[in-house]
Amino acid sequence: MREHPDTIADAAATPDKEMPWQELGLKADEYESIVKLLGRRPTNAELAMYSVMWSEHCSYKSSKKHLSEQFGKKTTPEMKKHLMVGIGQNAGVVDIGDGWAATFKVESHNHPSFVEPYQGAATGVGGIVRDIISMGARPIAVMDQLRFGDPKHPDTARVVHGVVAGVGGYGNCLGLPNIGGETDFDPSYQGNPLVNALCVGVMRHENIHLANAEGVGNQVVLFGARTGGDGIGGASILASESFEDGMPTKRPSVQVGDPFMEKVLIEACLELFDAGVVEGIQDLGAAGISCATSELASNGNSGMHVDLEKVLLRDETLTAGEILMSESQERMMAVVTPENLERFMEIMRKWDIEAAVIGTVTGDGRLTIDHYGERIVDVDPKTVAHDGPVYDRPYARPLWLDELQIHDSSKLARPSNRKEIKEQVVAMLNSPNQAAKNWVTDQYDRYVRGNTASAQPDDAGVVRVDETTNLGISIATDANGWYCKLDPYVGAQQALAEAYRNVCISGAEPRAVTDCLNFGNPEDPDAMWQLVTAMTGLADGCQTLGIPVTGGNVSLYNSSGKEKGLIDSSINPTPVVGVLGVIADVRRTRPAGWFSEGLAIYVLGSTQDELDGSAWAREVHGHLGGHPPVVDFAKEVALGNVLRALINQDGPDGEPLISAAHDISDGGLVQALVEACTRAGIGASVDISALVRDNEISDFVALFSETQGRAIVAAPEGAHQAVLAACEAEGVSCYRIGVAGGTLLTIAGADSLGDAANFDPELLGAPEATVASFGEPGEVGPLVLRVSELQAEMAAVLPKYF
Numbered sequence: 001m002r003e004h005p006d007t008i009a010d011a012a013a014t015p016d017k018e019m020p021w022q023e024l025g026l027k028a029d030e031y032e033s034i035v036k037l038l039g040r041r042p043t044n045a046e047l048a049m050y051s052v053m054w055s056e057h058c059s060y061k062s063s064k065k066h067l068s069e070q071f072g073k074k075t076t077p078e079m080k081k082h083l084m085v086g087i088g089q090n091a092g093v094v095d096i097g098d099g100w101a102a103t104f105k106v107e108s109h110n111h112p113s114f115v116e117p118y119q120g121a122a123t124g125v126g127g128i129v130r131d132i133i134s135m136g137a138r139p140i141a142v143m144d145q146l147r148f149g150d151p152k153h154p155d156t157a158r159v160v161h162g163v164v165a166g167v168g169g170y171g172n173c174l175g176l177p178n179i180g181g182e183t184d185f186d187p188s189y190q191g192n193p194l195v196n197a198l199c200v201g202v203m204r205h206e207n208i209h210l211a212n213a214e215g216v217g218n219q220v221v222l223f224g225a226r227t228g229g230d231g232i233g234g235a236s237i238l239a240s241e242s243f244e245d246g247m248p249t250k251r252p253s254v255q256v257g258d259p260f261m262e263k264v265l266i267e268a269c270l271e272l273f274d275a276g277v278v279e280g281i282q283d284l285g286a287a288g289i290s291c292a293t294s295e296l297a298s299n300g301n302s303g304m305h306v307d308l309e310k311v312l313l314r315d316e317t318l319t320a321g322e323i324l325m326s327e328s329q330e331r332m333m334a335v336v337t338p339e340n341l342e343r344f345m346e347i348m349r350k351w352d353i354e355a356a357v358i359g360t361v362t363g364d365g366r367l368t369i370d371h372y373g374e375r376i377v378d379v380d381p382k383t384v385a386h387d388g389p390v391y392d393r394p395y396a397r398p399l400w401l402d403e404l405q406i407h408d409s410s411k412l413a414r415p416s417n418r419k420e421i422k423e424q425v426v427a428m429l430n431s432p433n434q435a436a437k438n439w440v441t442d443q444y445d446r447y448v449r450g451n452t453a454s455a456q457p458d459d460a461g462v463v464r465v466d467e468t469t470n471l472g473i474s475i476a477t478d479a480n481g482w483y484c485k486l487d488p489y490v491g492a493q494q495a496l497a498e499a500y501r502n503v504c505i506s507g508a509e510p511r512a513v514t515d516c517l518n519f520g521n522p523e524d525p526d527a528m529w530q531l532v533t534a535m536t537g538l539a540d541g542c543q544t545l546g547i548p549v550t551g552g553n554v555s556l557y558n559s560s561g562k563e564k565g566l567i568d569s570s571i572n573p574t575p576v577v578g579v580l581g582v583i584a585d586v587r588r589t590r591p592a593g594w595f596s597e598g599l600a601i602y603v604l605g606s607t608q609d610e611l612d613g614s615a616w617a618r619e620v621h622g623h624l625g626g627h628p629p630v631v632d633f634a635k636e637v638a639l640g641n642v643l644r645a646l647i648n649q650d651g652p653d654g655e656p657l658i659s660a661a662h663d664i665s666d667g668g669l670v671q672a673l674v675e676a677c678t679r680a681g682i683g684a685s686v687d688i689s690a691l692v693r694d695n696e697i698s699d700f701v702a703l704f705s706e707t708q709g710r711a712i713v714a715a716p717e718g719a720h721q722a723v724l725a726a727c728e729a730e731g732v733s734c735y736r737i738g739v740a741g742g743t744l745l746t747i748a749g750a751d752s753l754g755d756a757a758n759f760d761p762e763l764l765g766a767p768e769a770t771v772a773s774f775g776e777p778g779e780v781g782p783l784v785l786r787v788s789e790l791q792a793e794m795a796a797v798l799p800k801y802f
Helices: 008-013 028-038 044-053 064-072 110-115 117-134 156-174 234-238 259-275 288-299 320-325 338-350 381-385 401-406 418-429 481-486 488-505 525-545 615-621 633-647 668-680 689-695 699-704 717-730 761-765 768-773 787-801
Strands: 083-085 092-097 100-108 138-148 178-185 194-204 219-224 280-283 303-307 331-336 355-362 367-371 374-379 452-454 461-464 472-478 509-518 549-555 574-583 600-604 660-663 684-687 711-715 734-740 744-748 783-786
Touching: 008 374, 028 044, 044 288, 044 320, 044 374, 044 381, 064 525, 092 509, 092 549, 092 574, 100 117, 100 472, 100 509, 100 574, 110 117, 110 156, 110 194, 117 138, 117 156, 117 194, 117 259, 117 280, 117 331, 138 156, 138 259, 138 461, 138 472, 138 574, 156 178, 156 194, 156 259, 156 787, 178 461, 178 472, 194 472, 194 509, 194 549, 194 574, 219 259, 219 288, 219 338, 259 280, 259 331, 259 338, 280 288, 288 303, 288 320, 288 331, 288 367, 288 381, 320 367, 331 338, 338 355, 374 381, 401 481, 418 615, 418 668, 418 699, 418 783, 418 787, 472 488, 481 488, 481 574, 488 509, 488 525, 488 574, 488 633, 488 660, 509 525, 525 549, 525 574, 525 633, 600 633, 600 668, 600 717, 615 668, 633 660, 633 711, 633 717, 660 668, 668 684, 668 699, 668 711, 668 744, 668 787, 689 699, 689 734, 711 717, 717 734, 744 787, 783 787
Parallel strands: 100 549, 138 178, 303 367, 509 549, 684 744
Antiparallel strands: 083 092, 092 100, 100 194, 138 194, 219 331, 219 355, 280 331, 303 355, 367 374, 452 461, 461 472, 472 574, 509 574, 600 711, 600 734, 660 711, 684 734, 744 783
């Protein structure tokens, strides 16, 4: 027998009834605000709606004030010249030329991925893909940005295996190439792994759609998977509170994904848009029906009436509140005119998708919901969706930060001879963070659909949009939580600078930014200061570069419920920044390494002694302290101009002037050279002595420094003057440091690495034991590394742990 629901009349008649607001994640003052808004206590269903929509995950109540001040007020009209849809919709949209538009966004699914790694990661991919679909676009690629705890910790393997399999399994089944991302490890993420997912889609300008409910009398249709009990309270509990003792104190079930249903939804939604039978579509993700109905009505400045019993269920025992809060996946909500309803249903039948008309658009500015004829919700949708609480939380520079910055890398023991340099190079390259990520990326399909021009391990993912003109888009994402720990302002700018640089390295012009701001407990003034400071740095950087933030996500409470105010209370602050660029011809993009011998190798940009927070300091000495490298956006722009000029200029053979390009960042020049060599197994003979002398640094600093605004490029010998001229035109330092070829990477220098003239050429073909012995303390000669062994060793690191 069906239980009598808690109706509006019941609420008015029983004002003093105890309500479970605290169990649903609300604060006392928030509950009082709801009562004041309604003029009575909320019903159970209304309380469920407000609890999820006023959660941190959905309402951005701790960050909204600062998001507006930074990304709203600092975005100039000039920055918006390519912007077609900005912050506030499901995803931002930018003009990419020739009548094409691209929409992209990155979001988090962090907390669910710790509780149930496979489904947490899989549904994270599914959710971001549906955001792109709802804008009217066809999804064309995904990326993932992953952070895990200590590889040696007994629980890390559980999370890593599940997350990587979930990302790959869902994306592969959708037929979307995974074109890039990051995988880092640090103990700060032990109880709070970060699983950020990005999706990009494309459409013609005229096909852009917004999620608004307009037109009195229009029908509200729920279609896709049936509604079940999975994910109930995910937004208000899993994503909006800290974990205690490794798990959430309240444990709602994690959503369960079905990528095959999602694939069908993609095709059906695109046909609905093409047929012109929908006024708007909203995906159902966090907060489910509560979110979709209130946001559609609020965005459309209209009202909506819903008959909840018409929702198709796979669990008939669900209460009204549970139906509203369920986060069952692969569901969409459409607004359809009455005359288009039959055509809509015809398309649903074609794709074998269940659909039900559950409501109507009204003009009264109210969201009303009945359950079997009894009114259980009567609210102003704006108060649910957009006018929730906004907090100006206290924040202050952490007391522990001065001590962290004082203890910089200057006192760390530096290698004094070639043997020590080699030992430290090998130690760094064989650490989980610096080693090859093939074990992860080989589980993803990077080339499905046949439009991928560049993907992992290259610096940016490049995808063709137009098969006729070869117009394409380039995307890179970056974040360095260690830098942000030392200085959130500079660290956020570094993430932006590196993503910008990597897009330029692909030959594309940067055009827009999306971000996912992963931080700790906003009720901790330390974590809140990190968030505000990083936002400020990112907004200032975007303003300097002239590219807007089009949307993104804020993920807070990544703190494992630890005591506030300590150096390890939260994760390393991790603002993931994605930059999208436009490339006129994707065939011109260059790989991150050389695929032929005889190419001249150049370092573009100057180098300073900047080792604080570096891979060398962390992986060789276990040290984090000091100040991150300086970010100079003028130098980044100049370098980007040089790279695009070289890639978009033809050499004598009709091909782009340069053959390879790779940024110098985490791990420094030696990491970049090793990655370029291992890309195709071709070595290089390098002499950094001129670079060392000109920059007044040591061989060691030249190899390991993480000075920003630098790249290596490889070009045919005949392009030498053109490379120099391009650099001179932009005021970018240029050093020809060697030539690609052979099976060894040999690096000569000005001090510890001696002179290349002292290197015996016969060693190029000698057994590894002979090569390894050439480097005893006191001897003079280059660092020698065998490329095939580097490839094997770096690829074997992650499988040792996982």
